[in-house]
Amino acid sequence: MIEAVGLTKRYGSKTAVDGISFVVKPGMVTGFLGPNGAGKSTTMRLIVGLDRATSGSVTVNGSRYAELKAPLREVGVLLDAKAVHTGRTAENHLLALAATHGIRRKRVDEVIALTGLESVARRRVGGFSLGMGQRLGIAAALLGDPSILILDEPVNGLDPEGVIWVRELTRHLAGEGRTIFLSSHLMTEMAQTADHIIVLGRGKVIADAPVATIEAMATGTAVHVRTPDAERFAAVLTKAGGTVTHPEPESLEVTGLAAPQIGELAARERVVLHELSPVGGSLEDAYLALTQDEVEYHAGGTASA
Amino acid sequence: MTGTLSFGGVLRSEWIKLRSLRSTLWCYLIIVLLTVGLGLLIAGSLPDPASGAKAATHDVQQSTWVTVATLGIAFAQLVSAVLGALVITGEYGTGMIRSTFAAVPKRLPAIVAKALVFGVTSFIVALVGLVITALVSAPLLPAKGITPDFGDGKVWLALVGGAGYIALIGLIIRSSAGGIAAALGLVLVIPLILQILSRVTRADWPANVAAFLPSNAGGKLYEYQGAVAESLAPSRPGAAASAAASAANTITLDSWQALLVLLGWVVAAMVIGAILVKRRDA
Numbered sequence: 001m002i003e004a005v006g007l008t009k010r011y012g013s014k015t016a017v018d019g020i021s022f023v024v025k026p027g028m029v030t031g032f033l034g035p036n037g038a039g040k041s042t043t044m045r046l047i048v049g050l051d052r053a054t055s056g057s058v059t060v061n062g063s064r065y066a067e068l069k070a071p072l073r074e075v076g077v078l079l080d081a082k083a084v085h086t087g088r089t090a091e092n093h094l095l096a097l098a099a100t101h102g103i104r105r106k107r108v109d110e111v112i113a114l115t116g117l118e119s120v121a122r123r124r125v126g127g128f129s130l131g132m133g134q135r136l137g138i139a140a141a142l143l144g145d146p147s148i149l150i151l152d153e154p155v156n157g158l159d160p161e162g163v164i165w166v167r168e169l170t171r172h173l174a175g176e177g178r179t180i181f182l183s184s185h186l187m188t189e190m191a192q193t194a195d196h197i198i199v200l201g202r203g204k205v206i207a208d209a210p211v212a213t214i215e216a217m218a219t220g221t222a223v224h225v226r227t228p229d230a231e232r233f234a235a236v237l238t239k240a241g242g243t244v245t246h247p248e249p250e251s252l253e254v255t256g257l258a259a260p261q262i263g264e265l266a267a268r269e270r271v272v273l274h275e276l277s278p279v280g281g282s283l284e285d286a287y288l289a290l291t292q293d294e295v296e297y298h299a300g301g302t303a304s305a
Numbered sequence: 306m307t308g309t310l311s312f313g314g315v316l317r318s319e320w321i322k323l324r325s326l327r328s329t330l331w332c333y334l335i336i337v338l339l340t341v342g343l344g345l346l347i348a349g350s351l352p353d354p355a356s357g358a359k360a361a362t363h364d365v366q367q368s369t370w371v372t373v374a375t376l377g378i379a380f381a382q383l384v385s386a387v388l389g390a391l392v393i394t395g396e397y398g399t400g401m402i403r404s405t406f407a408a409v410p411k412r413l414p415a416i417v418a419k420a421l422v423f424g425v426t427s428f429i430v431a432l433v434g435l436v437i438t439a440l441v442s443a444p445l446l447p448a449k450g451i452t453p454d455f456g457d458g459k460v461w462l463a464l465v466g467g468a469g470y471i472a473l474i475g476l477i478i479r480s481s482a483g484g485i486a487a488a489l490g491l492v493l494v495i496p497l498i499l500q501i502l503s504r505v506t507r508a509d510w511p512a513n514v515a516a517f518l519p520s521n522a523g524g525k526l527y528e529y530q531g532a533v534a535e536s537l538a539p540s541r542p543g544a545a546a547s548a549a550a551s552a553a554n555t556i557t558l559d560s561w562q563a564l565l566v567l568l569g570w571v572v573a574a575m576v577i578g579a580i581l582v583k584r585r586d587a
């Protein structure tokens with residue numbers, strides 16, 4: 001269980017996290033979603049006390065992280081793959097972290113095997129690929145067999161096999177009743193892994209709901225219609241209760257009517273359709289719709305849905 | 306897999322960290338090689354006693370032996386300072402510090418453990434280097450009119466003092482998180498500036514200030530404590546200032562005062578470092 005109340009972090013005049021409150025519950029995977037720069041990583045660093053909150057508070061299992069008697073055994077954290085000295089071997093890195101909590105060598109070997117690092121464990125981390133670094137970070141997070149797992153962009157740099165592995169691992173750990181909190185800026189990944197999603201934009205929580213609810217928010221999005229008889233058909237659709245925009249000749253964006261209804265109207269009115277396609281209805285669109293106004297840095301130019 | 310966060314565990318962790326880096330092994334190896342190599346070089350290059358000359362007193366002979374054994378400290382302290390800097394910048398520069406503080410969220414135990422492990426290890430390595438130097442240079446000395454007296458406790462005390470100085474210098478640099486350049490300046494540059502000022506102005510104050518600098522206070526730690534007016538060996542850096550000081554009406558620290566001054570520097574550097582570490586975002 002992770003609980004944040006009015007959590008705020010300012011760096012100078014810039015507010016990275018703006019008074020957010022949320023609860024991450026055990027027994028499920030909670031996705032932390034938002035565009036880059038939304039404040040996801042800062043929030044995660046605040047949870048484990050690496051950054052000091054400007055105001056507000058956050059607790060893990062009811063205590064502040066720094067007050068825990070055995071932090072690594074309660075919370076495993078992957079903040080970024082680069083939190084490792086490049087001159088040290090993977091094995092020594094894990095042994096050094098394990099030593100702080102009296103975690104035995106046997107467990108170090110276990111997490112090395114679990115993350116598939118056996119062949120590179122005695123190599124210095126400086127030569128690791130992004131994917132291997134990520135696996136080492138996950139191994140470090142799992143060292144204490146923690147009841148809470150916080151993973152910041154865990155699939156970043158992993159190959160497709162690794163992505164599936166992380167998905168299955170986190171689902172399995174959640175199934176054991178653990179609290180899993182993982183961030184991503186990729187909606188599709190979240191849709192396949194998370195049970196519950198917290199969407200963050202510009203340091204604020206803009207949605208906090210089960211995956212199904214977030215998906216439902218996307219229904220009623222537009223249907224794209226192309227027809228040579230656009231003017232007349234637009235009038236028909238409006239009369240039938242749809243909201244129609246007419247972005248270009250022969251092209252209509254319709255909301256408020258589902259694609260099958262639009263097809264039936266076209267058949268009845270004998271309008272020729274060149275295209276009839278629902279736009280959205282996916283989690284990806286819900287996400288884009290939610291964060292559209294919250295993206296701090298818009299891509300210059302052709303960022304279209 | 307049982308166990309909670311404990312200071313003993315953090316100490317073990319810091320020991321694993323220190324010994325698992327190549328830079329540590331290289332720096333310690335260089336400290337030992339420099340100390341032994343320079344000692345042998347100086348022992349071999351001492352002037353032969355003039356025939357018929359009166360033998361030097363016991364204390365002068367012993368003092369010369371100590372000077373031979375500790376001459377390498379002038380260089381070993383630089384390596385110790387570099388290692389001290391690497392120990393801390395290596396953690397911040399690579400991001401390792403975030404893993405460290407996630408495991409030890411109160412931070413201070415990690416900082417103290419790091420200082421203890423680094424200080425004790427450096428002390429032991431430096432002491433081994435100095436004792437080896439004293440032992441291997443001893444057979445070269447009788448030809449120069451010096452008969453090393455192995456039973457003289459004051460010789461070994463000076464070597465312990467030298468090892469302590471090397472460890473403490475590294476600690477001062479290590480602890481001054483963010484101020485490494487400033488700390489190196491304090492240890493290496495300011496003594497030179499004060500020496501020049503003292504020559505130019507002919508005032509007492511530069512020598513008085515210099516007496517409290519880590520390098521000069523440290524020099525007192527590895528001086529042979531005996532009735533010594535002169536040494537047969539060339540003087541080491543810093544000794545000129547203290548010789549000038551003793552001649553003029555200026556402050557001269559005894560070895561205990563010097564140790565306290567040096568420890569004061571270490572504590573000041575550690576306290577400032579600890580406050581910053583505790584406050585800063587990692």
